[in-house]
Structure formats: C-alpha cells, structure tokens
Amino acid sequence: MITVRIRLFAQFREIFGGEVSLPLAPGSTVAGAVDGLVSRAPGGKKALLEDDGSIREFVVLMRNGKRIETNEAGTVPLADGDELAIFPPVAGG
Amino acid sequence: MLTDRERTRYARQIMLFGDAAQERLKDAEVFIAGAGGLGCPVAVYLAVAGIGTITLVDRDEIELSNLNRQILHWDRDIGRTKIRSAGEKLTEINPDIRVMAIEAEIGEKNADQLVGGADVIVDAMDNYPTRFLLNEVAQRKGIPLVHAAIRGLHGQATTILPGKTPCLACIFPCAPPEDVFPALGATAALMASIQATEVIKYLTGTGQLLDGRLLLWDGGSCRMEEVAVAPNPKCPVCSGSRAADPETKKKRRKRQ
Numbered sequence: 001m002i003t004v005r006i007r008l009f010a011q012f013r014e015i016f017g018g019e020v021s022l023p024l025a026p027g028s029t030v031a032g033a034v035d036g037l038v039s040r041a042p043g044g045k046k047a048l049l050e051d052d053g054s055i056r057e058f059v060v061l062m063r064n065g066k067r068i069e070t071n072e073a074g075t076v077p078l079a080d081g082d083e084l085a086i087f088p089p090v091a092g093g
Numbered sequence: 094m095l096t097d098r099e100r101t102r103y104a105r106q107i108m109l110f111g112d113a114a115q116e117r118l119k120d121a122e123v124f125i126a127g128a129g130g131l132g133c134p135v136a137v138y139l140a141v142a143g144i145g146t147i148t149l150v151d152r153d154e155i156e157l158s159n160l161n162r163q164i165l166h167w168d169r170d171i172g173r174t175k176i177r178s179a180g181e182k183l184t185e186i187n188p189d190i191r192v193m194a195i196e197a198e199i200g201e202k203n204a205d206q207l208v209g210g211a212d213v214i215v216d217a218m219d220n221y222p223t224r225f226l227l228n229e230v231a232q233r234k235g236i237p238l239v240h241a242a243i244r245g246l247h248g249q250a251t252t253i254l255p256g257k258t259p260c261l262a263c264i265f266p267c268a269p270p271e272d273v274f275p276a277l278g279a280t281a282a283l284m285a286s287i288q289a290t291e292v293i294k295y296l297t298g299t300g301q302l303l304d305g306r307l308l309l310w311d312g313g314s315c316r317m318e319e320v321a322v323a324p325n326p327k328c329p330v331c332s333g334s335r336a337a338d339p340e341t342k343k344k345r346r347k348r349q
Contacts, residue, residue, distance in 0.1 A: 009309050009318075010247040018314065058267040065321050085320055087309065089265040090242040090249045092274035093131045093219035093281075 002026055002080035004033055009087035012048070016041050024078065030063055031055060031073035033084055048086070060087050095119065099189060103143050114297035115143060121296045122146040124211035126199055126227055128175040129153075130162040130281035131241055131288065132217035136179060137165065138289035139215075140187045144296075147183065147190060150207055151175040152198040162278035199223050204230045213292050216240040216261075217285070221268030225330075228253070228261035232331050239291045241284040245275040246312030248284035251322065252291045252303040255331070263325040264307060280312055 006020040022036050034055055038044040050056055055070040062068065062085040068076050078084070095115060100107065107115050123144050125132050128151035136149055153175050155166045163175070170178040180194030199207060199218075204226045208214060214231050216238055218224050224240070231238035232255045240261055241250040253260055287308065294300045306319045326332055 007318075009311070010244060010249070013247075013311060013313075018311070018316075058265070058269040060265065062320060067323065067325065087320075089221060089267075089269050090244045090247055091219065091221055091269055091271075092243045092276050093127055093129055093217050093241070 002028065002078065002082075004078050004080075004082045004084055006033065006037055007083065007085045009085070010090050011088060012086055015043050015047050028078050029074050030061060030068050030076045030078060030084065033078055034061075034073065034086070037086075058089055060089065061085070096189075099143065102187075102189065106142065110297045110299060114299070117296050117298075118143050118293065119145040121212045122148065122210065123213050123215060123292055124208050125149045125215045125217055126223065127151055127217035127219065128163070128165065128179040128194075129159065129217065129219055130243060130276055130278065131285045132215075133163045133165040133179065134282045134285035135215050135217055135288050135292075136183055137186060138286060139292060140183045140190055140192070142289070142293055143187070143190060144292070145190055146193065148193040148195065148207070148209070148211060149176065149179055149183070150195045150197050150199055151179070152196060162276050162281045164278065164282075199226060201226060205233070208234065208236065211236060213295060214238045215288055215292060216242075217288070219274075220271065221265070224261060225268070229330055231255055232260055237295055239288045239295075241288050243274075243276060243280045243284050246277060246280055248280050248310040248312075250284055250287045250291075250303060250308045250310075251306060252295070254302070254304050258304045259322045259324040260328060260331040262330040263328045264322050266325070266328075277312075280310070283310060283312075 001023045003023050006022055008016045038048050055073055057070055064083055103115050121144055123139055125136055128149050155170045155173055157171055165179045165182045174196050176194040176196040180192055183192045208230050214236050216224055216227055235255045238253040307322050309318045
C-alpha cells in the first residue's frame with residue numbers, strides 16, 4: 001500500500017476536514033485518490049464528482065504543487081508520500 | 094507635489110514609504126470592480142491611503158441583506174445604488190482624492206473602456222464570468238490584477254502580473270456553479286485588506302507581492318496557507334494565443 005496526504009480547502013474542508021491521510025493500492029492515480037476520498041464523507045461525492053463519476057471540471061487538483069487537469073487525473077500515478085491539494089474556486093465578494 | 098495638508102494626512106505612512114512613494118500613490122489610478130463585501134473595505138483603505146484616483150464600478154442597489162459586510166452602505170441607504178452611496182462616503186472619508194463612481198454592469202463590450210488606463214485592477218467581484226473578463230482586460234493591457242474571493246470563513250487572494258505570473262484562468266480554468274454564498278463581513282475585510290496592501294505595495298515598490306502564490310485563508314481554524322501556482326502553457330487567455338481560441342472561450346462561458 002502507498003499513503004498520500006490530501007489537503008483540502010474552503011468548502012471542501014468543511015466536508016472532508018483539512019487533511020486526510022489516504023492509503024491506496026500501489027499504482028493508484030490522482031482520480032483513484034479522489035474516488036477513495038469521496039466515500040469518506042457524506043456529500044463528498046456530490047462535491048467533487050459529476051453524476052457520471054468524472055471529476056467536476058472546476059475542481060483544482062495539485063499533486064506536489066503541480067496542477068493536474070481534471071480530465072487527465074486518471075492517467076497521473078501517485079507515489080507513496082505524495083501530497084494532493086484539492087480546492088474549489090471561492091467565488092464570493 | 095504633496096500639499097502641506099496631504100503631508101500631514103499621510104504623515105504616518107510617509108514614515109513607512111517616504112515622500113516619493115506617497116506622490117506615486119497620489120498620481121495613481123486604481124480600478125475597483127464591485128462595491129460589495131470586498132469592494133467597500135478595499136475602497137476605504139485605498140481612499141484613506143491617498144490613491145489619487147479611484148474608479149469604482151457596480152450595478153446594484155443596496156439591500157438589507159448586504160449590510161452585514163458592505164460597510165460603506167448603511168441602513169439609511171437601502172434602495173439607493175451602491176455607487177451613489179459608496180461615492181459619497183469615500184469623498185467624505187478623503188476629500189483630497191478623486192472618486193469616479195460609475196453605475197454600470199461590467200460586460201464584454203464596456204470592460205476595456207471602463208478599466209481605461211488604470212494602474213491596477215482590483216477584483217472585488219462576486220462571480221467568475223466577470224472575473225474572467227477583468228482577467229482578459231488585465232492581460233490585454235498589461236495591468237496587474239489583484240484578486241480575492243470569499244465564502245463564509247474562507248478566503249483566497251493572489252496578485253496577477255501579466256507576462257510574469259499565471260493569470261486567473263491558469264489557476265481556475267472553470268467557474269464553479271453559481272450559488273448564494275455565505276458571507277461574513279470580517280472575512281471580506283481581511284481579504285480586502287490584503288488586496289489594498291498589495292495595491293499599495295505594487296504602486297510604491299515595497300516588499301514582495303503575492304505573485305505566483307494563491308493565499309488561502311481559513312478563519313475557522315485561523316490558518317493562512319499558500320499554494321504555489323504556475324502558468325498553464327495551454328491557457329487560452331495568457332499562453333501566447335492572446336486572442337483566445339473562440340471554441341475554448343465559448344465552452345468556458347457556457348459552464349458559467
């Protein structure tokens with residue numbers, strides 16, 4: 001197993017907490033980590049995923065400080081100790 | 094040249110920046126988009142700091158539910174336009190500056206003209222479609238854009254320097270779905286204060302700007318964190334194809 005550290009911000013933090021340590025099977029991708037995360041909290045799936053299970057386009061994903069496009073998250077593998085930051089664009093003013 | 098009155102009014106910050114920097118503030122024009130939760134405190138702090146010309150644009154009228162955060166608008170102003178209310182108050186707060194309060198909806202057709210030759214654009218909007226428009230104007234004209242946004246106890250801010258930092262569309266390629274967001278005056282004030290500080294730092298050449306970094310505030314745990322942000326080489330707004338690909342542009346607008 002590998003473990004990734006997921007940091008969440010803004011309204012995602014209210015759903016999942018500020019930080020989640022997520023154990024995953026070796027070879028898991030960023031999309032796999034998001035799938036693993038959403039089942040951990042009520043409302044998690046609706047916050048991050050579309051009805052068809054794809055990651056909502058406005059969600060910002062950063063692996064070790066580098067941005068990952070939502071539609072490429074299924075092809076980006078994670079390594080033990082990676083950090084994944086997930087946040088929404090905050091919109092109010 | 095600063096007048097004696099100005100030298101006295103700004104004495105405490107002239108201690109910080111010096112005479113020449115205060116004159117730069119006096120010569121500057123700052124465009125503030127929005128006279129709401131962020132726009133009110135940004136405008137107040139830029140006005141009292143002696144920004145020579147403040148252009149403030151908003152389209153709305155004041156509602157009772159605005160008053161928990163939009164501090165330039167008072168109970169007696171309900172039903173008036175935000176622009177009239179803000180314009181009057183700012184001129185009273187500092188009669189030594191010029192306040193151009195414009196009642197308008199910022200749109201694709203008028204954004205360039207409204208921003209004019211401003212030295213800095215302050216994003217105090219409450220929606221991404223208008224933010225993206227301001228971002229495009231900022232990129233086109235090479236004007237810094239100081240962004241902030243709030244939701245409940247959370248806030249975010251970054252300073253965008255065209256040609257140097259990622260643009261707003263690099264960081265947030267897609268707008269979130271529109272919703273009615275929770276808002277607290279104290280959160281707006283904090284983020285607005287960061288914006289005003291950035292504007293003053295930029296104009297006076299002081300310190301290190303919030304460029305290439307997204308500041309994330311969580312009032313619930315009283316933590317300020319930051320995430321490094323990088324330009325998106327495929328960004329339709331700033332990656333060189335400045336006249337953004339119409340298809341991508343259309344797609345982005347549709348999602349909003």
